[in-house]
Each structure stands twice: as C-alpha cells, then as structure tokens.
Amino acid sequence: xxxxxxxxxxxxxxxxxxxxxxxxxxxxxxxxxxxxxxxxxxxxxxxxxxxxxxxxxxxxxxxxxxxxxxxxxxxxxxxxxxxxxxxxxxxxxxxxxxxxxxxxxxxxxxxxxxxxxxxxxxxxxxxxxxxxxxxxxxxxxxxxxxxxxxxxxxxxxxxxxxxxxxxxxxxxxxxxxxxxxxxxxxxxxxxx
Numbered sequence: 001x002x003x004x005x006x007x008x009x010x011x012x013x014x015x016x017x018x019x020x021x022x023x024x025x026x027x028x029x030x031x032x033x034x035x036x037x038x039x040x041x042x043x044x045x046x047x048x049x050x051x052x053x054x055x056x057x058x059x060x061x062x063x064x065x066x067x068x069x070x071x072x073x074x075x076x077x078x079x080x081x082x083x084x085x086x087x088x089x090x091x092x093x094x095x096x097x098x099x100x101x102x103x104x105x106x107x108x109x110x111x112x113x114x115x116x117x118x119x120x121x122x123x124x125x126x127x128x129x130x131x132x133x134x135x136x137x138x139x140x141x142x143x144x145x146x147x148x149x150x151x152x153x154x155x156x157x158x159x160x161x162x163x164x165x166x167x168x169x170x171x172x173x174x175x176x177x178x179x180x181x182x183x184x185x186x187x188x189x190x191x192x
C-alpha cells in the first residue's frame with residue numbers, strides 16, 4: 001500500500017506530465033509550423049525574398065500562449081537587418097502557403113513532365129526530387145537556385161519527373177551507351 005507521500009508524488013507527477021503534454025504539444029506544433037524557409041514579398045521593395053522564422057522562439061512563445069514570430073534570417077540581411085519585419089504578416093496569415101516546399105509541391109501537381117507528359121503524383125522530396133528543364137534545354141535541380149528565385153524559376157522552366165531526370169541525365173552524360181530505338185506503332189509483340 002502506497003504511503004501518503006508516494007500518493008502525493010504520484011499525483012504531482014501525473015499533473016506535471018499533463019502540463020508538459022499540453023504545453024509541449026503547442027510548442028512542437030509551432031516549431032513544425034514555422035521551421036522551413038519561406039518566400040514572401042518584401043513590403044519595402046516589393047520583391048520576393050527568402051526568410052527564416054525563429055522557430056525555437058515561436059515554439060517557446062506558443063507554449064506560453066500565442067506564438068510570437070520574428071525573423072531569424074532574410075536574404076536582404078545584413079544590409080536591412082533593422083527592418084520592421086512587416087513581412088511576418090504574410091506568414092501569420094498563411095504559414096503553409098509561403099513555404100518553399102508547399103509552393104513547389106503545388107506547382108508540380110498542376111504540371112505534366114516535360115519529357116513523358118505524365119502528371120506528378122505525390123512528390124518524394126527526400127529521395128525522388130523532381131528536376132527542371134531550363135529554357136536553354138539544360139537539366140537543373142533545385143540546388144542550383146536560391147529560395148527567393150523560386151517564383152521566377154517556375155515561370156521560365158518546365159517540370160521534369162524523377163524518372164525522366166535520371167534517364168535524360170544518363171542519356172546526356174553517356175550518349176555512347178544509349179541506343180535510340182524508333183517508337184513502334186501498335187501493341188508490343190507477344191512473348192510466346
């Protein structure tokens with residue numbers, strides 16, 4: 001049979017875990033919501049800029065009640081580091097819409113691949129990243145661009161699915177190993 005001290009400690013531990021769960025969940029949600037690079041329009045020059053929200057601060061302040069957003073980085077810094085951070089209102093009004101990954105995913109979903117013409121399904125950013133076909137015909141990946149260039153790149157480049165990116169890259173790097181075959185009309189011959 002537990003002693004009164006053990007009962008009090010047990011109840012205190014349960015209350016403490018409940019409080020931790022409640023505030024920890026709010027903090028984790030805020031950190032996940034604000035952790036990625038965003039593209040917003042700078043209120044001063046009306047140009048696209050890439051910004052990083054101070055996600056740990058947003059998480060901590062969310063655990064205290066309401067997330068307090070402030071920038072950790074901006075592509076106009078350090079020259080404009082003392083700005084009023086008015087761009088944060090764009091993030092507050094729609095935290096997901098200005099995330100670089102959301103912008104790219106939404107764009108790919110509406111486009112057919114420049115090579116095979118298939119539409120994009122779910123994008124696997126961790127291992128099957130789609131690529132781009134530049135206006136000059138070059139194949140490029142997103143690593144070649146800064147986040148603030150995303151909007152301009154989407155207007156000038158065409159999407160390329162992962163499979164076509166691999167095949168076309170191989171074709172361009174090793175043309176001596178590729179045999180071009182004309183397309184056949186009708187169904188393939190049966191294998192008997």
